[in-house]
Amino acid sequence: MNTAIRPGGSHWWLPSLSVCLWLAFFLAIQLSAQRQFLISTDGGASLHWRIGGWMLDNHAIIRADPLSYTRAGAEVVSKEWLSELLIATMGNWLGWGGIVMLAATLIATCFWLLHRMLLSEGCELLLATGLTGLAAAAASLHWQARPLLVTHLLALVFMWQLRGFERGRVPGWQLFAGLVPLMMLWANLHGAFFTGLVMIGIYTAGSAVNRDWHRTRTLVLLGAACLAVTLFNPNGWKLPAIVMHYLRSHSLVDQVDEFMSPSFHSDLIRGFVAQLFVLALLLLVARPKLGATDLCLIAVWGYFALVSLRNIPIFALVVTPILAEHWNAFFRARPDSPVWRLYRKVFTDISAMDRVADGRALMAVASIVMILALARSAVVTELLPTRFPVEAVKRLQALPVNMELRMFSPDFWGGYLALVMPERKVFLDDRHEFYGDNMIRDYQITGGLTPQWPEPLARHRVNVTVLPSEHALNQLLALSPGWRRMYSDGVTTMYEKIP
Amino acid sequence: MADSVARPARNTWRWLVPSLSHVLWLVFVLMLLQPAQREAMVSSDGDTCMHWRVGESMLESGHVVRTDEFSHTRPGQPVISKEWLAEILFAFAGRHGGLFGISVLAALIIATTIALLHGQLVREGNDLLLATGLTLLAAFAASGHWLARPHLFSLFLLLLWNDALRRYERDRNARRLALVLGLLTALWVNLHGGYLAGFLVLGAYWLGAALERDRQKLIALTGIGVLCALVSLLNPSGYELHLHNLAFLRSDYLTGMLGEYRSPNFHAPETRGFLVWLALLFFTLALRRPRVTAAAGVLLISWTYFALYAVRNIPLMVILTAPIVAPSLSEIVRGRLSGLSQRMSKVSACGAGWPVVVAVALLAITRLAGPTEMPAEHWPVDAMQFIKANPDQFRGRKMFNQYAWGGYLMQVLPEHKVFVDGRTDFYGESLLREFNATAGLQTNWVAALDKYQVTWTLMPADHRLNLALALTPGWSCIYTNKVAAMFLKSP
Numbered sequence: 009m010n011t012a013i014r015p016g017g018s019h020w021w022l023p024s025l026s027v028c029l030w031l032a033f034f035l036a037i038q039l040s041a042q043r044q045f046l047i048s049t050d051g052g053a054s055l056h057w058r059i060g061g062w063m064l065d066n067h068a069i070i071r072a073d074p075l076s077y078t079r080a081g082a083e084v085v086s087k088e089w090l091s092e093l094l095i096a097t098m099g100n101w102l103g104w105g106g107i108v109m110l111a112a113t114l115i116a117t118c119f120w121l122l123h124r125m126l127l128s129e130g131c132e133l134l135l136a137t138g139l140t141g142l143a144a145a146a147a148s149l150h151w152q153a154r155p156l157l158v159t160h161l162l163a164l165v166f167m168w169q170l171r172g173f174e175r176g177r178v179p180g181w182q183l184f185a186g187l188v189p190l191m192m193l194w195a196n197l198h199g200a201f202f203t204g205l206v207m208i209g210i211y212t213a214g215s216a217v218n219r220d221w222h223r224t225r226t227l228v229l230l231g232a233a234c235l236a237v238t239l240f241n242p243n244g245w246k247l248p249a250i251v252m253h254y255l256r257s258h259s260l261v262d263q264v265d266e267f268m269s270p271s272f273h274s275d276l277i278r279g280f281v282a283q284l285f286v287l288a289l290l291l292l293v294a295r296p297k298l299g300a301t302d303l304c305l306i307a308v309w310g311y312f313a314l315v316s317l318r319n320i321p322i323f324a325l326v327v328t329p330i331l332a333e334h335w336n337a338f339f340r341a342r343p344d345s346p347v348w349r350l351y352r353k354v355f356t357d358i359s360a361m362d363r364v365a366d367g368r369a370l371m372a373v374a375s376i377v378m379i380l381a382l383a384r385s386a387v388v389t390e391l392l393p394t395r396f397p398v399e400a401v402k403r404l405q406a407l408p409v410n411m412e413l414r415m416f417s418p419d420f421w422g423g424y425l426a427l428v429m430p431e432r433k434v435f436l437d438d439r440h441e442f443y444g445d446n447m448i449r450d451y452q453i454t455g456g457l458t459p460q461w462p463e464p465l466a467r468h469r470v471n472v473t474v475l476p477s478e479h480a481l482n483q484l485l486a487l488s489p490g491w492r493r494m495y496s497d498g499v500t501t502m503y504e505k506i507p
Numbered sequence: 508m509a510d511s512v513a514r515p516a517r518n519t520w521r522w523l524v525p526s527l528s529h530v531l532w533l534v535f536v537l538m539l540l541q542p543a544q545r546e547a548m549v550s551s552d553g554d555t556c557m558h559w560r561v562g563e564s565m566l567e568s569g570h571v572v573r574t575d576e577f578s579h580t581r582p583g584q585p586v587i588s589k590e591w592l593a594e595i596l597f598a599f600a601g602r603h604g605g606l607f608g609i610s611v612l613a614a615l616i617i618a619t620t621i622a623l624l625h626g627q628l629v630r631e632g633n634d635l636l637l638a639t640g641l642t643l644l645a646a647f648a649a650s651g652h653w654l655a656r657p658h659l660f661s662l663f664l665l666l667l668w669n670d671a672l673r674r675y676e677r678d679r680n681a682r683r684l685a686l687v688l689g690l691l692t693a694l695w696v697n698l699h700g701g702y703l704a705g706f707l708v709l710g711a712y713w714l715g716a717a718l719e720r721d722r723q724k725l726i727a728l729t730g731i732g733v734l735c736a737l738v739s740l741l742n743p744s745g746y747e748l749h750l751h752n753l754a755f756l757r758s759d760y761l762t763g764m765l766g767e768y769r770s771p772n773f774h775a776p777e778t779r780g781f782l783v784w785l786a787l788l789f790f791t792l793a794l795r796r797p798r799v800t801a802a803a804g805v806l807l808i809s810w811t812y813f814a815l816y817a818v819r820n821i822p823l824m825v826i827l828t829a830p831i832v833a834p835s836l837s838e839i840v841r842g843r844l845s846g847l848s849q850r851m852s853k854v855s856a857c858g859a860g861w862p863v864v865v866a867v868a869l870l871a872i873t874r875l876a877g878p879t880e881m882p883a884e885h886w887p888v889d890a891m892q893f894i895k896a897n898p899d900q901f902r903g904r905k906m907f908n909q910y911a912w913g914g915y916l917m918q919v920l921p922e923h924k925v926f927v928d929g930r931t932d933f934y935g936e937s938l939l940r941e942f943n944a945t946a947g948l949q950t951n952w953v954a955a956l957d958k959y960q961v962t963w964t965l966m967p968a969d970h971r972l973n974l975a976l977a978l979t980p981g982w983s984c985i986y987t988n989k990v991a992a993m994f995l996k997s998p
């Protein structure tokens with residue numbers, strides 16, 4: 009035994025618990041049904057692949073809309089062009105499996121880093137693993153193969169560095185050297201880069217409350233530098249301006265499910281509920297003395313999570329180190345008892361083993377194996393055919409290419425239709441901020457079956473509708489004399505306008 | 508010195524000086540009886556009218572409703588009457604004052620609950636200023652669910668229930684607790700289906716006793732729980748009431764149809780009070796770090812979850828958590844505003860001026876008495892005039908109506924039976940699926956119209972069903988205004 013595991017050394021073949029977690033997330037996501045849900049929740053993954061593919065084909069960043077006929081050629085402010093390039097590269101190389109692999113890598117790396125962070129802050133191994141699992145359960149409700157996964161990862165990196173700075177482990181220069189370039193990258197990867205600025209703002213407020221003016225000054229400068237570098241993107245100042253406009257526009261944001269408050273009836277929310285329970289238990293049982301920054305982090309991100317479920321993963325990542333620190337202190341202060349002695353003995357042994365384990369090479373091995381499996385089609389990933397008009401599209405593709413097709417379809421199918429029928433243009437897709445209030449209103453008038461429902465169809469000269477079979481508009485079209493049914497299956501029903 | 512000042516006041520003037528709880532009661536009665544507020548209380552949905560109509564039927568017949576007499580879709584089917592006593596009270600108030608009378612009843616229950624909460628906080632030794640501020644904040648958080656419906660009795664009874672349990676925690680008088688909870692149970696099971704909340708709270712105290720390994724308390728609470736369970740059978744439906752309520756709560760489809768069973772939408776202005784309350788709880792626990800009993804901890808966690816699960820639980824959660832956080836917050840106030848607070852406490856403690864307050868309230872009620880109507884801009888008030896003016900067009904025909912309007916139609920059109928109304932638990936999942944298929948214009952939307960031989964519809968003017976009927980041969984629009992549209996099927 010002693011010859012196999014050398015104390016103080018590291019073993020590439022023996023994975024640490026952090027690496028085990030990475031492998032578990034990386035493989036479980038790609039080899040389970042989760043891989044289909046990751047790309048099938050809405051049309052976002054298809055849309056990003058299509059846009060990234062356009063940029064790869066044209067060797068240019070998208071500036072004018074090539075996807076829709078309703079806003080054809082209108083100016084596009086690309087919020088996540090770099091992510092879209094990555095998604096399209098992986099998609100073109102390995103198909104949907106490649107995009108899932110990219111998403112799985114981001115998710116696994118995020119929770120691997122979280123686990124490493126908790127251990128580096130002195131948290132006991134079992135507690136760190138349990139809390140990381142809990143955070144993953146809470147965050148999993150928003151795991152989708154979309155650029156937002158980059159935001160989860162970068163938010164964690166920001167928090168790790170800022171926590172380290174607040175506790176004197178990270179010097180100021182390192183904070184600047186690390187976070188400013190990362191913020192520049194973030195502004196090109198995903199529109200939620202404001203998350204990083206909110207984090208810096210909270211730590212600045214925390215330092216100010218503690219009257220630590222030196223750190224406050226450093227953080228103010230850091231915030232200013234990070235804000236400045238967000239302008240290094242293809243659209244300059246327009247990017248932050250359009251993100252702010254979007255977030256302030258109720259008519260746009262209210263159309264998006266992920267901006268809604270979480271429903272506590274949903275099974276997906278259970279991880280979040282469990283994390284809130286652990287937090288409440290901490291406050292009631294351990295009664296820790298929370299610092300001003302930690303208080304602000306919990307309050308601000310708790311509020312954001314209750315307002316919009318898309319913020320739950322960030323809340324989960326932010327609150328976990330706080331839970332770890334104080335539960336760890338609480339457990340260490342417990343009076344001695346046989347149960348605690350057994351607990352400590354078992355986990356002292358496991359921790360000792362974990363300290364000499366490494367196994368990061370296994371992460372590379374697993375990645376290579378997955379690439380080979382995907383390249384040889386040993387693992388096939390496709391969109392869920394029950395959620396997208398897969399069969400209906402075949403009918404549309406059989407239509408003469410020169411026939412003008414002006415489709416009306418739901419926003420969540422727009423990305424898919426744009427991807428599989430690049431020669432056709434869509435009514436609209438998930439880019440609500442691009443389409444703007446007027447188009448969204450038109451979409452709601454018809455899709456929401458208001459009394460004026462035929463007007464947008466006439467105004468945009470729609471000649472085919474592609475809708476989920478249960479959509480109520482199909483019933484009205486069936487009764488309308490100017491329309492006839494051209495296709496129907498369990499998923500999709502299409503009506504065409506009689507010439 | 509203090510005694511010499513207080514004694515004359517106690518002896519001579521105390522019947523003229525109201526305590527702060529009395530003042531709060533009066534303020535809320537007056538506030539809730541303002542025209543806009545009383546209209547909001549009775550017209551947020553059709554259930555106020557529905558309860559009034561059901562209660563009226565019981566007053567007329569002299570017995571509890573056992574079978575349905577209001578719908579044409581489930582006529583004669585057995586009815587489990589969850590809140591017959593409340594409905595009789597509503598009908599009594601309605602008979603004497605119409606919707607105004609019902610709004611007075613609702614205002615009195617709400618104001619009394621608020622005043623009792625204030626009294627409880629003060630009696631438990633909390634600072635008067637803090638107790639007042641906390642009560643006002645609790646009222647703000649709970650105000651989203653101030654509707655003239657039997658659930659108001661649940662707020663009132665839960666407060667008394669929790670107060671009795673808290674008293675027991677202090678004095679350990681199990682006999683009194685058994686008497687109080689037994690009486691409250693007998694009332695609650697006949698007033699509102701929310702009596703299950705009382706059992707959940709009792710369960711929290713029981714769990715708290717188990718966690719603290721308090722054997723004496725555990726035995727007492729177990730015995731009282733059994734007693735309350737037995738007393739709960741004293742209702743017109745016996746044990747079937749419990750089975751019925753549990754079946755309803757277990758049906759995600761039925762509860763999902765009701766807005767009040769949804770999680771709070773934190774984008775909406777009406778949840779701001781709840782959000783402030785959650786922030787208050789968090790900062791009190793995090794900054795003051797109070798030592799709370801195990802039962803209080805269980806109540807805090809469980810009812811915060813229930814409130815996040817369904818908005819209808821927010822007022823209950825506020826009532827239960829206010830006494831838990833009040834002591835920690837009192838310490839802050841005592842340190843800073845002790846002089847002012849003590850002076851106010853002396854005056855308030857001497858005051859017993861409830862007769863004055865009641866007299867003012869009675870005066871205000873008689874002066875404020877005025878027409879309280881369902882607003883014509885949201886309810887098919889004008890459409891009712893049309894129906895009454897053209898009775899032959901509708902005689903002997905069956906209607907399909909908007910779900911939320913069902914109760915209103917029951918009240919104003921007793922000669923016509925409704926397709927559906929707010930009694931979701933009575934109609935059941937099967938019929939409501941049929942209703943939703945038609946109202947939602949699903950593939951089989953005509954099936955329910957055919958099955959129930961519907962020949963006229965009354966729906967909101969912009970409803971999608973109207974669009975389909977306008978395109979359907981055999982149907983024609985006979986009435987429309989900004990609120991409602993009616994379609995009639997040709998014979």
